[in-house]
Amino acid sequence: MPLHGRARSEAHVREFSYVSRDSRCIASPASAEIACPIAAGQRQVAVLLLSTSLLISAQGGDAVQLRVQGIPTEEFDRLRTGGADAHGQPALIRTAEGVANPCRHCLQHIKEGDDKLVLAYQPFAVRQPYAETGPIFLHREACARYDASTLPEWFTMLDPAAIRGYGADNWIRYETGQVVRGNELASACESILSDDDIAYVHIRSKYGCFQCRVDRD
Ligand SMILES: [Zn+2]
Known part of the structure; x- marks a missing residue:
């Protein structure tokens, strides 16, 4: 089953190249596109590697300040x-x-x-x-x-939580969709919002219930 993704920065492309060596993915820095012709059984491992690469690239680039607000x-x-x-x-x-x-x-x-x-x-x-x-x-x-630069502490209990980014047109950017552990939520939000094409993130529970919106501060 092919797995496709999009890199968000030069650092991200380098991380994709790292994933490429282990997962036989094809990375194209010029287009920032990757394609991984992997078997279905390997898909979860590759997604984990790609998810990890998102976190690494976020840590290595400019820090994204979050703004977390209630309705x-x-x-x-x-x-x-x-x-x-x-x-x-x-x-x-x-x-x-x-x-x-x-x-x-x-x-x-x-x-x-x-x-x-x-x-x-x-x-x-x-x-x-x-x-x-x-x-x-x-x-x-x-x-x-609620209006703060950090998520409420109890969000670590959202296990897992579903997050996804939206564009300025309020349409889902499907490549940002992730299911993560509660203690990984902040890093995942920072990673998604490091892409200027993403306007904001929604956090939802594992039941799909809306929890809050996270913006770039
Ligand atoms: Zn209240």
Whole structure:
């Protein structure tokens, strides 16, 4: 099964060349394209090597500063005061059970026993084919929007997490899609955002639920 990828920098091309020697991939620095005619059973190993090369190239290049934010406060206030969700319905009110009820505004867990809002959310400003809609939780009471240069500590518990980059047109850039361990999320975001063609990253849980957006600061 062929595996294709795209290098994002000269350093990245060198890393692809390294992968090339071990995996018999064909690397073309001129076009920054690679093609790996590998067997299906070897695919996971090659993907791991390519993923590792992404991390190495990020560490070797200019550092990317992240900006991690919860959903906009105006949207949070509108939704928790009865505004329609992405499906045109008011949010449901439920009692938080267990320890995994993340509010997408403050990016902290809603305390067990507290009220939570359950609603459909579309984390895009413009409705277009790639504007996915899915369920999220929010605090019912007011909370402070998360806005920091680092991911919330509990994101290390997202195991695995799904991440992907989007272009300025809000379309998915498929070559950026990765499934990573929670403790690899920050490095993966930095690697994806080291490519100026990527406007932002979305982090999702293994269930596909939107967690937050990460921008280049
Ligand atoms: Zn909150």
